[in-house]
Amino acid sequence: MAATIEVRGLTKAFGSFRAVDDVSFAAEEGTITALLGPSGSGKSTVLRMIAGLEQPDSGGVWVGGEELTDASVQERRLGFVFQHYALFKHMTVRRNVAFGLSVRGVNKATQRERVEELLELVGLAPFGDRYPDQLSGGQRQRVALARALAPRPNVLLLDEPFGALDARVRQELRGWLDHLHRELGVTSLFVTHDQDEALELANEIVVMNHGRVEQAGTADDIYNRPATPFVAAFVGSSNVLNGVVWERHVHFGHSIVAGAHAIDDGGHAVAYIRPHDVQITPVAGEFSFPVEIERRIDMGWMSKLHLRLDDGQRLVAQLPNEELDGVAAGQHLFANLRNPKVFSRDPSSEAELELAGAEVGDLPPATA
Amino acid sequence: MSVVAQSRSRSRDRLGRACLVAPALLYVLVLLVGPLAGIVYYAFKSGVGEIGTAFGQSDVRHAFYLTAVIMLITVVATSIFGVVVALVLARDRFVGKRIVSAIVDLPLAVSPVIVGLMAVLLFGRGGWFEPFFTAQGIQIMFALPSMVLVTIFIAIPFVIREVVPVLEELGMEEEQAAWTLGASKLQTFVRITLPNIRWGLLYGIALSAARSVGEVGAVLIVSGALQGQTETATLYILRAFDQYQERQAYIVALTLAAFSIVLLIGIETLKRRSARRGH
Numbered sequence: 337m338a339a340t341i342e343v344r345g346l347t348k349a350f351g352s353f354r355a356v357d358d359v360s361f362a363a364e365e366g367t368i369t370a371l372l373g374p375s376g377s378g379k380s381t382v383l384r385m386i387a388g389l390e391q392p393d394s395g396g397v398w399v400g401g402e403e404l405t406d407a408s409v410q411e412r413r414l415g416f417v418f419q420h421y422a423l424f425k426h427m428t429v430r431r432n433v434a435f436g437l438s439v440r441g442v443n444k445a446t447q448r449e450r451v452e453e454l455l456e457l458v459g460l461a462p463f464g465d466r467y468p469d470q471l472s473g474g475q476r477q478r479v480a481l482a483r484a485l486a487p488r489p490n491v492l493l494l495d496e497p498f499g500a501l502d503a504r505v506r507q508e509l510r511g512w513l514d515h516l517h518r519e520l521g522v523t524s525l526f527v528t529h530d531q532d533e534a535l536e537l538a539n540e541i542v543v544m545n546h547g548r549v550e551q552a553g554t555a556d557d558i559y560n561r562p563a564t565p566f567v568a569a570f571v572g573s574s575n576v577l578n579g580v581v582w583e584r585h586v587h588f589g590h591s592i593v594a595g596a597h598a599i600d601d602g603g604h605a606v607a608y609i610r611p612h613d614v615q616i617t618p619v620a621g622e623f624s625f626p627v628e629i630e631r632r633i634d635m636g637w638m639s640k641l642h643l644r645l646d647d648g649q650r651l652v653a654q655l656p657n658e659e660l661d662g663v664a665a666g667q668h669l670f671a672n673l674r675n676p677k678v679f680s681r682d683p684s685s686e687a688e689l690e691l692a693g694a695e696v697g698d699l700p701p702a703t704a
Numbered sequence: 705m706s707v708v709a710q711s712r713s714r715s716r717d718r719l720g721r722a723c724l725v726a727p728a729l730l731y732v733l734v735l736l737v738g739p740l741a742g743i744v745y746y747a748f749k750s751g752v753g754e755i756g757t758a759f760g761q762s763d764v765r766h767a768f769y770l771t772a773v774i775m776l777i778t779v780v781a782t783s784i785f786g787v788v789v790a791l792v793l794a795r796d797r798f799v800g801k802r803i804v805s806a807i808v809d810l811p812l813a814v815s816p817v818i819v820g821l822m823a824v825l826l827f828g829r830g831g832w833f834e835p836f837f838t839a840q841g842i843q844i845m846f847a848l849p850s851m852v853l854v855t856i857f858i859a860i861p862f863v864i865r866e867v868v869p870v871l872e873e874l875g876m877e878e879e880q881a882a883w884t885l886g887a888s889k890l891q892t893f894v895r896i897t898l899p900n901i902r903w904g905l906l907y908g909i910a911l912s913a914a915r916s917v918g919e920v921g922a923v924l925i926v927s928g929a930l931q932g933q934t935e936t937a938t939l940y941i942l943r944a945f946d947q948y949q950e951r952q953a954y955i956v957a958l959t960l961a962a963f964s965i966v967l968l969i970g971i972e973t974l975k976r977r978s979a980r981r982g983h
Contacts, residue, residue: 409880
């Protein structure tokens with residue numbers, strides 16, 4: 337029992353601010369899809385429009401082939417999990433979970449059976465008589481999930497489901513949600529600003545920025561074949577190198593990166609390189625260039641290397657310690673870049689690129 | 705810091721706090737508890753039998769009856785209108801919301817006597833609505849309807865002011881969660897909103913009940929204070945005092961005061977008990 341979610345041309349403005357601008361994508365039946373983007377990218381608004389909690393200015397929502405654009409929240413029968421759980425404070429866990437059944441007039445015996453089944457499923461069977469404020473954050477979120485699942489929705493929408501939890505509980509719930517999804521197969525769409533969460537959980541990722549879809553695809557597409565500079569910078573951490581194209585290679589100082597096939601000679605280009613795509617060699621090769629090791633941060637099994645190019649630009653490399661025997665700060669070695677993502681750079685839109693590539697090496701998660 | 709110094713500074717703190725608390729306590733004692741004790745003393749001075757006699761008088765009984773009727777209608781009306789207005793003020797965004805919010809407080813700022821005069825302006829002889837109601841044969845002035853109208857007007861801000869902050873703190877997420885689970889707007893209000901605002905609402909109702917029982921100025925103007933007809937308990941006190949029947953005045957006053965105090969203590973107790981249980 338699952339259904340495809342499809343949105344076409346969704347647009348929503350709050351006053352003069354375009355929160356969502358012509359957003360279209362589909363979440364296939366039975367999959368988990370992530371709406372990934374920084375705060376203010378419009379991803380939560382998209383989710384709330386699918387649920388009917390916000391009305392789009394234009395565009396439409398289809399679930400299981402049926403148009404729901406003008407249906408009320410109640411008629412849509414979609415499961416929704418709120419970031420801050422939104423549990424009913426004055427009800428026990430059991431009555432919270434039973435709520436969706438009791439308002440639809442399901443008989444008491446069936447209600448009781450279904451509630452026990454769900455509490456078992458989310459591992460909260462002993463907590464049925466507690467009130468929400470007697471539970472931990474992780475437990476509350478599991479109650480919220482059980483409550484949303486109780487009326488057997490075709491579709492589950494989750495708004496930053498782990499956003500309010502600490503890192504360890506997040507990790508735990510992530511694995512648990514993945515397991516739950518395998519078991520139930522309900523089409524799930526979740527909003528997150530955490531790229532790791534999206535990459536780990538989702539079959540499909542829709543990356544949003546400034547109210548628009550930047551790219552939709554699998555984790556592999558998004559990570560290895562980013563369609564826009566924003567995706568390259570936002571998903572995974574990236575080094576950003578600015579240069580000029582000459583004979584399909586990007587040149588910066590004496591350094592060269594291959595892969596600028598679509599850019600004319602003399603054009604400005606920006607290359608995004610993952611820290612683990614930087615290789616260090618003691619001798620020069622065809623595409624390698626000299627670097628100075630500024631700093632080595634040993635993190636146990638691997639090290640972060642801060643590198644300085646001869647034109648002053650900096651790079652961060654991440655390499656397993658077994659490949660770094662004897663490498664230390666102050667040494668002059670050679671670097672080789674794999675899988676660069678090269679985009680032509682319009683010097684007039686400098687500010688935006690600056691923003692996208694501001695965090696070289698380690699992109700901290702945006703706050704919701 | 706040494707233990708001695710610490711304890712010395714702590715005792716200095718305590719002294720400072722006492723200096724602040726004492727005048728406040730004295731004020732409460734002199735201005736609230738003192739007169740209350742006086743009322744109790746005068747009411748009981750001539751023995752318990754006098755109290756029975758006072759309550760045996762038909763105009764006293766009618767005054768209490770009228771006060772109770774006005775209070776009940778006021779409580780029902782203020783809780784319904786109060787919650788509706790509070791929902792609009794807490795949830796909706798519209799132009800002029802600040803003005804509406806200020807108008808809601810107006811009855812608290814305006815003297816009840818003026819409220820009474822406003823009612824006369826609307827419903828009294830030559831008033832805007834007077835021809836309509838006269839044609840329908842409905843007596844508004846010098847009768848229960850006008851007394852109820854002014855009392856509701858004066859008591860309604862108490863419910864609104866207690867409920868709005870609770871609604872604002874509650875937010876809309878729980879209600880939206882209920883909608884996504886299939887609950888209609890009415891089901892959501894009854895099962896989610898109402899239980900969440902119940903303490904604020906009850907407190908507001910208690911305040912509005914206490915206020916309606918104690919109302920004098922506005923009711924005096926619109927009722928005409930006709931003995932045995934439109935004379936409420938407070939109006940009875942005024943007249944008894946005027947006519948040197950001080951004992952009766954004190955007995956009725958004590959009854960009203962006792963009612964209000966019991967009402968507030970009752971609500972406080974319920975609130976505390978529910979807080980201890982956690983819900």
